Amino acid sequence: MGxxxxxxxxxxxxxxxxxxxxxxxxxxxxxxRGAYLHHDEACAREAVRRRGFERSLRTTVRLPDDLLESLS
Ligand SMILES: [Zn+2]
Structure with a gap:
């Protein structure tokens, strides 16, 4: 994903x-259940934009505020 x-x-x-x-x-x-993402901020942005976490985990996902920072 991502x-x-x-x-x-x-x-x-x-x-x-x-x-x-x-x-x-x-x-x-x-x-x-895990969702895998490249360890890369641009990839995470794309995943968020495309709702990749929701699709991968098949449920509503609350994203942490520091998600992108944790990948930068
Ligand atoms: Zn990626």
């Missing part, structure tokens, strides 16, 4: 939902 590029330039970062809120899971340790 920018749609399959070749990761920046590696992948896993996100999970915790009580409806999106949370980064850099060590891939948290339980639940």
């Amino acid at each position: 920018c749609g590029q399959s070749a990761p330039k920046h590696g992948l970062l896993r996100f999970v939902l915790r009580e409806g809120r999106l949370e980064a899971d850099p060590d891939a340790r948290l339980p639940g």
